[in-house]
Amino acid sequence: xxxxxxxxIRLASRPTGVPTKGNFVLAxxxxxxLKDQEVLVRNRFMSVDPYxxxxxxxxxxxxxxxxxxxxxxxxxxxxxxESRAKEFKPGDVVTSRHGWxxxxxxxxxxxxxxxxxxxxxxxxxxxxxMTGLTAWVGLGLAQIKAxxxxxxxxxAGAVGNMAGQLAKIRGCRVIGSAGSAQKITALTxxxxxxxxxxxxxxxxxxxxxxxxxxxxxxxxxxxxGESLEAAISAMxxxxxxxxxxxxxxxxNEGSPPPGPTNLFHITTKRLTMQGMIVGDWLDRQxxxxxxxxxxxxxxxxxxxxxxxxxxxxxxxxxxGLFHGGNIGKMVVKLS
Amino acid sequence: xxxxxxxxIRLASRPTGVPTKGNFVLAxxxxxxLKDQEVLVRNRFMSVDPYxxxxxxxxxxxxxxxxxxxxxxxxxxxxxxESRAKEFKPGDVVTSRHGWxxxxxxxxxxxxxxxxxxxxxxxxxxxxxMTGLTAWVGLGLAQIKAxxxxxxxxxAGAVGNMAGQLAKIRGCRVIGSAGSAQKITALTxxxxxxxxxxxxxxxxxxxxxxxxxxxxxxxxxxxxGESLEAAISAMxxxxxxxxxxxxxxxxNEGSPPPGPTNLFHITTKRLTMQGMIVGDWLDRQxxxxxxxxxxxxxxxxxxxxxxxxxxxxxxxxxxGLFHGGNIGKMVVKLS
Numbered sequence: 001x002x003x004x005x006x007x008x009i010r011l012a013s014r015p016t017g018v019p020t021k022g023n024f025v026l027a028x029x030x031x032x033x034l035k036d037q038e039v040l041v042r043n044r045f046m047s048v049d050p051y052x053x054x055x056x057x058x059x060x061x062x063x064x065x066x067x068x069x070x071x072x073x074x075x076x077x078x079x080x081x082e083s084r085a086k087e088f089k090p091g092d093v094v095t096s097r098h099g100w101x102x103x104x105x106x107x108x109x110x111x112x113x114x115x116x117x118x119x120x121x122x123x124x125x126x127x128x129x130m131t132g133l134t135a136w137v138g139l140g141l142a143q144i145k146a147x148x149x150x151x152x153x154x155x156a157g158a159v160g161n162m163a164g165q166l167a168k169i170r171g172c173r174v175i176g177s178a179g180s181a182q183k184i185t186a187l188t189x190x191x192x193x194x195x196x197x198x199x200x201x202x203x204x205x206x207x208x209x210x211x212x213x214x215x216x217x218x219x220x221x222x223x224x225g226e227s228l229e230a231a232i233s234a235m236x237x238x239x240x241x242x243x244x245x246x247x248x249x250x251x252n253e254g255s256p257p258p259g260p261t262n263l264f265h266i267t268t269k270r271l272t273m274q275g276m277i278v279g280d281w282l283d284r285q286x287x288x289x290x291x292x293x294x295x296x297x298x299x300x301x302x303x304x305x306x307x308x309x310x311x312x313x314x315x316x317x318x319x320g321l322f323h324g325g326n327i328g329k330m331v332v333k334l335s
Numbered sequence: 336x337x338x339x340x341x342x343x344i345r346l347a348s349r350p351t352g353v354p355t356k357g358n359f360v361l362a363x364x365x366x367x368x369l370k371d372q373e374v375l376v377r378n379r380f381m382s383v384d385p386y387x388x389x390x391x392x393x394x395x396x397x398x399x400x401x402x403x404x405x406x407x408x409x410x411x412x413x414x415x416x417e418s419r420a421k422e423f424k425p426g427d428v429v430t431s432r433h434g435w436x437x438x439x440x441x442x443x444x445x446x447x448x449x450x451x452x453x454x455x456x457x458x459x460x461x462x463x464x465m466t467g468l469t470a471w472v473g474l475g476l477a478q479i480k481a482x483x484x485x486x487x488x489x490x491a492g493a494v495g496n497m498a499g500q501l502a503k504i505r506g507c508r509v510i511g512s513a514g515s516a517q518k519i520t521a522l523t524x525x526x527x528x529x530x531x532x533x534x535x536x537x538x539x540x541x542x543x544x545x546x547x548x549x550x551x552x553x554x555x556x557x558x559x560g561e562s563l564e565a566a567i568s569a570m571x572x573x574x575x576x577x578x579x580x581x582x583x584x585x586x587n588e589g590s591p592p593p594g595p596t597n598l599f600h601i602t603t604k605r606l607t608m609q610g611m612i613v614g615d616w617l618d619r620q621x622x623x624x625x626x627x628x629x630x631x632x633x634x635x636x637x638x639x640x641x642x643x644x645x646x647x648x649x650x651x652x653x654x655g656l657f658h659g660g661n662i663g664k665m666v667v668k669l670s
Contacts, residue, residue, distance in 0.1 A: 054603075224599060243601040259594030264559060266578040266610040268389075268397040273608040275601040 004031045004040075007311050008071040008101035015056050017253040018322050023056070024315045027071075029101075037108050039094075040082040046099035047075035047125040048308075048317045048330040049158070053250040063279070074099035077114075077124040078334075093117045095124050102311055102334050118293065120303075126158055126329030127296055127303050128289050134278040135162035135220075136288050138242040139170070141274055142218045146171025149212050151231055153199075154222030154247060156183035158329035161191050161304045163220045166292070168192040169300055172218075175211045177204065177227060179324040186327050190302045205230040215239075223248050229260035232271070241273040251322055304328025339366045339375075342646050343406040343436035350391050352588040353657050358391070359650045362406075364436075372443050374429075375417040381434030382410035382460040383643075383652045383665040384493070388585040397612055409434035412449075412459040413669075428452045430459050437646055437669050453628065455638075461493055461664030462631055462638050463624050469613040470497035470555075471623045473577040474505070476609055477553045481506025484547050486566055488534075489557030489582060491518035493664035496526050496639045498555045501627070503527040504635055507553075510546045512539065512562060514659040521662050525637050540565040550574075559583045564595035567606070576608040586657055639663025 005028055012025040034040055052074060055066045066072055076099035080092040085108030088094065094111040098104040114124060126132060138159075144150060150167045154160040155176025164174045164187065176187045176196040187196040195211040208216070208230050217239050219231035224246030231241065249256065265271065295301040306326040308317040314332045321330060340363055347360040369375055387409060390401045401407055411434035415427040420443030423429065429446040433439040449459060461467060473494075479485060485502045489495040490511025499509045499522065511522045511531040522531040530546040543551070543565050552574050554566035559581030566576065584591065600606065630636040641661040643652040649667045656665060 228598070229594075243598070243606075246599040246602060249599060256596035259564075259596045259598055261591035261594045263563070263578070263594055264581040264584060266608060267581060267612065268610070270610045270612060270615065271578075272610070273601060275603070275605045275607070277602065277605055280605065 004103050005029070006031055006101055006103035009311065009314055010071050011056060011066045011068050013068060014058055015053075015251075018251045019053065019056065019319055021315055021319070026312060026315075031103060031105055034082060034084045034105060037085045038105050039080055039085050039088045039108055039111060041078040041094055041096065041098070041104050041106055041111065042081050043076045043078035043099065043102055043104065043334045045077050045120075045122040045125055045331045045333055046311075046314065047129065048314065048321065048332060049074060049131070050245065050247050050250060050321050052318065053322070072100040073097050075125050075130055076100075076104075077121045077129075078104075083108075088113065093121065095129070100311075100314065118296070122305055122307065122329070122331045122333075123296070123303060125331050126305055127162065127301060128293055130278055131158035131329055132162045132292055133281065133285060133288050134159045134244060134276075135166055136292060137278060137281045137284065138220055138244050138276055139163060139166055141276055142220070142240040142242050144170055144172055144218055147173075148217035149173045149175065149215070150218040150220060151175045151177075151208060151212065151216045151234070152220040152222070153177050153227040153231070154245065155187055155193065155196060156304070156327050157222055157247075158326075159244060160220070160222050161187070161328050162301075164193050165191050165301050166295075167218075168194075169295060175208070175216070177207070183324075183327055186304060190304060199227065203230075205233055208234050218242070220244060221246070225249060225257060229262055232260055232262050232265050235265065235269055235271055237269045239269060239271045241271060243273055243275040247322070306330050308332045310334070339438050340364070341366055341436055341438035344646065344649055345406050346391060346401045346403050348403060349393055350388075350586075353586045354388065354391065354654055356650055356654070361647060361650075366438060366440055369417060369419045369440060372420045373440050374415055374420050374423045374443055374446060376413040376429060376431065376433070376439050376441055376446065377416050378411045378413035378434060378437055378439060378669045380412050380455075380457040380460055380666045380668055381646075381649065382464065383649065383656065383667060384409060384466070385580065385582050385585060385656050387653065388657070398614070407435040408432050410460050410465055411435075411439075412456045412464075413439075418443075423448065428456065430464070435646075435649065453631070457640055457642065457664070457666045457668075458631070458638060460666050461640055462497065462636060463628055465613055466493035466664055467497045467627055468616065468620060468623050469494045469579060469611075470501055471627060472613060472616045472619060473555055473579050473611055474498060474501055476611055477555070477575040477577050479505055479507055479553055482508075483552035484508045484510065484550070485553040485555060486510045486512075486543060486547065486551045486569070487555040487557070488512050488562040488566070489580065490522055490528065490531060491639070491662050492557055492582075493661075494579060495555070495557050496522070496663050497636075499528050500526050500636050501630075502553075503529075504630060510543070510551070512542070512558075518659075518662055521639060525639060534562065538565075540568055543569050553577070555579060557582060560592060564597060567595055567597050567600050570600065570604055570606055572604045574604060574606045576606060578608055578610040582657070641665050643667045645669070
């Protein structure tokens with residue numbers, strides 16, 4: 001194995017509020033020779049996700065906190081360069097949780113092989129990866145039915161755009177909210193959303209009522225806060241809410257913003273609100289990839305992504321998530 | 336049929352905030368002779384329930400609003416005095432939605448016969464009536480399992496005490512909150528609650544943590560507000576919340592109080608919050624009465640009730656609900 005110098009991004013300090021560049025440091029490491037059962041992978045794309053913000057706090061989120069001074073991790077897809085495990089050979093395409101670095105030496109058991117590779121490889125982080133799986137599982141939990149009206153917040157995000165596209169395929173009327181005119185256009189022209197509005201352009205409740213005058217059956221929540229309150233008010237009887245994310249609160253400092261004041265609608269309208277974490281559903285990944293991979297190859301699903309070039313821009317990409325910087329899945333190209 | 340003068344309670348004006356006596360009027364009516372298919376019933380007990388407050392607003396709650404100048408209605412149990420319908424004969428015990436009056440002429444189809452009468456008849460409003468059914472259905476929706484920890488707010492109320500008693504029979508550890516020392520004593524000595532605390536004695540979150548140091552699996556919410564927020568924080572992973580009532584907000588005036596700020600726990604702990612209205616579940620009533628009637632006759636369920644004497648005290652009884660005036664089911668004896 002040649003001497004390989006790899007760049008990686010480490011947590012320099014814990015952010016307060018919205019992360020800044022000073023919270024991170026780009027460091028060089030020299031990789032050790034492979035041991036038995038180890039595999040050398042060159043990452044091609046790495047995933048940049050809002051949920052990572054929670055892991056930057058000292059308090060454990062639903063996944064362990066990142067350690068200061070240690071590299072971050074996250075989803076990545078790459079190619080095997082060298083292998084001392086019989087399961088892998090050079091050229092194999094693999095996904096792992098070892099993102100935020102250019103090269104990684106991983107145990108064979110920490111790598112997932114991809115059998116029939118579809119390009120671009122970034123698909124395995126978005127459409128066919130964790131965020132696609134999140135959308136797919138959430139719609140399953142909500143038991144969406146053809147003809148129902150579904151509202152997706154953070155609709156131009158990695159999970160949101162997939163939730164809308166998949167709901168559309170299943171015959172729902174799909175409404176989305178996002179934070180820029182460009183995103184709204186992407187939703188209606190590329191993702192098949194029936195209606196979309198900019199949550200910055202006016203009260204969310206009013207805009208939602210306009211887009212769904214007869215109310216909504218399902219709310220796919222990626223945002224929390226005002227969007228959640230508006231959705232609860234707009235819900236029809238027996239509506240379902242998938243509590244997937246709450247990006248509006250991830251960078252909150254000090255006392256938390258007030259919660260929705262209309263929770264009694266949950267009783268009166270017999271609503272169900274259900275939380276989900278994609279990590280609980282990895283046993284459904286194969287089924288998901290067959291179904292959604294089929295949709296993608298048939299042209300029924302668009303790969304909406306924002307690609308940032310080079311690990312030295314990864315921190316900007318991450319911070320950009322909280323300023324609406326991405327349309328679709330945010331990935332960093334590492335090759 | 337003799338000439339019968341019946342007293343009834345009418346809504347005189349819509350309350351603002353907590354109802355006052357001036358919002359109601361006690362009126363006399365003289366009953367007309369029976370028509371074909373009609374039945375004359377003398378009510379023995381009538382039910383007094385917090386949810387009625389919502390029906391006193393002009394805006395439709397989940398049940399139609401009461402009309403000003405018209406008698407209120409609600410659950411009642413009584414005896415048939417005279418019948419022009421073949422389904423009923425004098426002496427039959429029946430339940431109906433025609434409470435808030437001493438006598439009623441009802442269509443046969445609006446009366447439910449009781450086959451094997453258990454005394455006192457007030458049981459058919461509480462333990463074996465709507466509030467018992469509410470508790471029973473809610474626990475079913477929450478899929479409680481032996482060994483789980485369940486927290487019930489409004490635990491000394493009609494629904495709450497039954498939820499706790501039934502959960503205890505099913506092998507749960509049961510914790511309740513209520514608003515007086517007398518209620519707390521009733522919960523632990525009469526209803527089998529493992530622990531109970533007075534929500535007025537200190538922060539609910541702290542008291543709940545003390546009673547359930549390892550967290551709770553199920554929260555049966557009759558109260559909303561601070562109790563709901565505390566329960567969400569105390570929930571273990573995959574916990575379930577039954578959103579049954581929200582008495583803390585029923586008399587709210589002006590802008591609603593802030594909602595829980597910790598709803599993101601629903602995602603991170605994969606919680607489910609489900610609303611219920613007992614009216615959706617009347618097809619389960621027979622099954623419920625067999626099961627819970629069996630528990631009652633076997634002495635496994637206590638009939639916790641507050642009996643107020645005479646229709647002229649019914650308004651006080653109703654207002655008292657919002658001042659913690661009842662332990663268990665609040666009923667008015669009309670005989």
